[in-house]
Amino acid sequence: MSAALLRAIDPAPVAWAAAVGSALEQVASTALELPVTRIGAVGAPEGPVLGAYIAVLTPGESLQIGIVADAASSETLVRALLRIAESEELAPGDVPDAFGEIANMVGGVAKAAMSVQIGVVGLGLPLVTTGLIAAREGIELGYEAVEVGAARVTLVVARSRLR
Amino acid sequence: MRDMRALVIDDSKAMRMILGRLLKTVGFEVSEACHGRDALEKLGDGPPVDLALVDWNMPEMNGLDFVKAVRGSGNHAAMKLMMVTTESELARVQAAIEAGADEYVMKPFTPEVLKDKLVQMGFGA
Numbered sequence: 001m002s003a004a005l006l007r008a009i010d011p012a013p014v015a016w017a018a019a020v021g022s023a024l025e026q027v028a029s030t031a032l033e034l035p036v037t038r039i040g041a042v043g044a045p046e047g048p049v050l051g052a053y054i055a056v057l058t059p060g061e062s063l064q065i066g067i068v069a070d071a072a073s074s075e076t077l078v079r080a081l082l083r084i085a086e087s088e089e090l091a092p093g094d095v096p097d098a099f100g101e102i103a104n105m106v107g108g109v110a111k112a113a114m115s116v117q118i119g120v121v122g123l124g125l126p127l128v129t130t131g132l133i134a135a136r137e138g139i140e141l142g143y144e145a146v147e148v149g150a151a152r153v154t155l156v157v158a159r160s161r162l163r
Numbered sequence: 164m165r166d167m168r169a170l171v172i173d174d175s176k177a178m179r180m181i182l183g184r185l186l187k188t189v190g191f192e193v194s195e196a197c198h199g200r201d202a203l204e205k206l207g208d209g210p211p212v213d214l215a216l217v218d219w220n221m222p223e224m225n226g227l228d229f230v231k232a233v234r235g236s237g238n239h240a241a242m243k244l245m246m247v248t249t250e251s252e253l254a255r256v257q258a259a260i261e262a263g264a265d266e267y268v269m270k271p272f273t274p275e276v277l278k279d280k281l282v283q284m285g286f287g288a
């Protein structure tokens with residue numbers, strides 16, 4: 001597909017945001033068994049956060065799809081995924097690993113939804129880190145606040161066009 | 164009759180834990196591998212395995228290459244291979260089946276979906 005054609009059918013960032021939000025709803029209802037409330041578009045979250053990101057590469061753009069949360073909220077999601085009660089100890093390393101797998105599932109579902117329109121070519125491996133993707137020229141960043149059970153998380157979509 | 168043995172191949176420890184726990188509830192003895200190459204090594208020196216659950220996106224050797232390697236080797240011919248992955252496009256499913264995967268489950272899944280697939284494959288009640 002030509003670059004010009006790709007530009008003409010550029011799925012708006014809202015399409016990605018919607019796909020990522022529905023993907024989280026699907027992951028929450030199956031793998032986490034937690035209810036989801038979508039709060040809506042917000043600014044970048046403040047304070048220390050854990051972020052799990054997955055790279056999606058399409059014919060026309062490169063994306064990072066992320067889920068970020070503070071320590072308490074990321075632990076809530078991880079406990080839900082692993083079915084580990086509050087009273088039980090989490091092993092060291094379990095939170096980043098499981099949080100990364102949540103991002104992997106969210107990215108996979110969003111990618112599948114978007115590929116119908118644009119032919120997605122690849123999904124990377126999850127990267128878990130503290131902090132946010134830095135804003136810089138050429139990167140379009142969008143955030144959506146979502147409540148997942150008792151956890152408050154922010155979904156991140158960072159897009160850059162390939163030229 | 165000997166116990167059924169399963170190998171869970173996924174780069175996420177969380178996913179290995181979830182899948183392993185589920186397999187144990189239906190009577191499997193479970194071992195784990197963190198990518199395709201690790202799985203090939205474990206199959207090489209271990210006892211025969213009845214079922215492998217295979218993630219797609221993993222470092223070192225991905226799940227599709229693992230399926231190709233196992234089916235291409237002619238070894239472990241009786242072992243069933245079930246892909247358990249976020250890769251859900253039809254083309255990906257077809258590629259895995261052509262390479263020799265027996266079943267395909269998309270992440271995220273509910274325990275019921277996975278158990279139903281196991282029953283369809285002749286494992287568990």
Ligand SMILES: [Mg+2]
Binds near residue numbers: 220
């Ligand atoms: Mg994986």
